[in-house]
Amino acid sequence: MKSTLSALALAVSLAAPAAALDLEAMTDTERALFRQEVRAYLLDNPEVLMEAIGVLEQREAAQQADADRQLAASYREALVNDGHSWVGGNPDGDVTMVEFMDYRCGYCRRAAPEVDELVAADGNIRLIIKEFPILGEGSMLSSQFAIAALQLHGDDVYKDVHDALLALRGDATEESLAQLADVMGLDADEIFERMGSDEVARIIAENRALAQQLQISGTPTFVLDDQMLRGYLPLAQMAQMVDAVRAEDS
Structure with a gap:
């Protein structure tokens, strides 16, 4: 579940323009509309979410490999x-x-x-x-x-x-x-x-x-x-x- 949520956040960053990611600067109405647009986009383009999951898995694997190298060197x-x-x-x-x-x-x-x-x-x-x-x-x-x-x-x-x-x-x-x-x-x-x-x-x-x-x-x-x-x-x-x-x- 955690990795899926992380991938969803990454997918949003891939799918949306940088200015639209400042949710704190939006009104409640703008924020709700933005979320609806993101949901609609991902439903129409599910491959974006799969791409994001793949990128996230690669990042996590690289981080794990780096951590393993440090551990192996230490011991x-x-x-x-x-x-x-x-x-x-x-x-x-x-x-x-x-x-x-x-x-x-x-x-x-x-x-x-x-x-x-x-x-x-x-x-x-x-x-x-x-x-x-x-x-x-x-x-x-x-x-x-x-x-x-x-x-x-x-x-x-x-x-x-x-x-x-x-x-x-x-x-x-x-x-x-x-x-x-x-x-x-x-x-x-x-x-x-x-x-x-x-x-x-x-x-x-x-x-x-x-x-x-x-x-x-x-x-x-x-x-x-x-x-x-x-x-x-x-x-x-x-x-x-x-x-x-x-x-x-x-």
């Missing part, structure tokens, strides 16, 4: 060098992609193979995964399991666990995670003990605090250097964004 160190997140792809890549993800998020699952394909095909992207469980107990258990696996067994095992959790059917429970640990040759008791540690809790809390500071409330959310992508984007468009980031940096 750059926490994004790319927190000391606890998994780092994959090319550690020396010229573009860093940070993903905030949740294992129960359908769009995260959809994006995962495309992100892997992009990173592999490009060869010069540094990928950082931020565990960001926001969709309930199953999400929390999965992130705790993944972080514990990373701490106990390192990067390669984490990536295998990460992929397996994204492919897991049904909700993650202690029973299903114990079965997953067994299938992967991991000590479930050891992992469960680490899952409940203060260190794992601290990492998740830090990721959530960082997401709040960046105004991230959904998954997946990607940060490409100083650009933020809120939501799923197909592989081809994501590759275009990487190219755009490189062009800006060159």
Whole structure:
């Protein structure tokens, strides 16, 4: 409703001469006639309102992009060098992609193979995964399991666990995670003990605090250097964004 009213105001400014916009200088009768004329004009020319809505959306998108750039720059160190997140792809890549993800998020699952394909095909992207469980107990258990696996067994095992959790059917429970640990040759008791540690809790809390500071409330959310992508984007468009980031940096 707010955006529609803003677009209507913009449409009036597009449709009416500048002198007619000084409503305070009009008499009540002139103001009523002016409003009638504007309404009639918009009813006869609805494309003006659609044009105004398009212009407003472009302005809002540009303002959001600028705000996102400022946020990404302000929290750059926490994004790319927190000391606890998994780092994959090319550690020396010229573009860093940070993903905030949740294992129960359908769009995260959809994006995962495309992100892997992009990173592999490009060869010069540094990928950082931020565990960001926001969709309930199953999400929390999965992130705790993944972080514990990373701490106990390192990067390669984490990536295998990460992929397996994204492919897991049904909700993650202690029973299903114990079965997953067994299938992967991991000590479930050891992992469960680490899952409940203060260190794992601290990492998740830090990721959530960082997401709040960046105004991230959904998954997946990607940060490409100083650009933020809120939501799923197909592989081809994501590759275009990487190219755009490189062009800006060159």
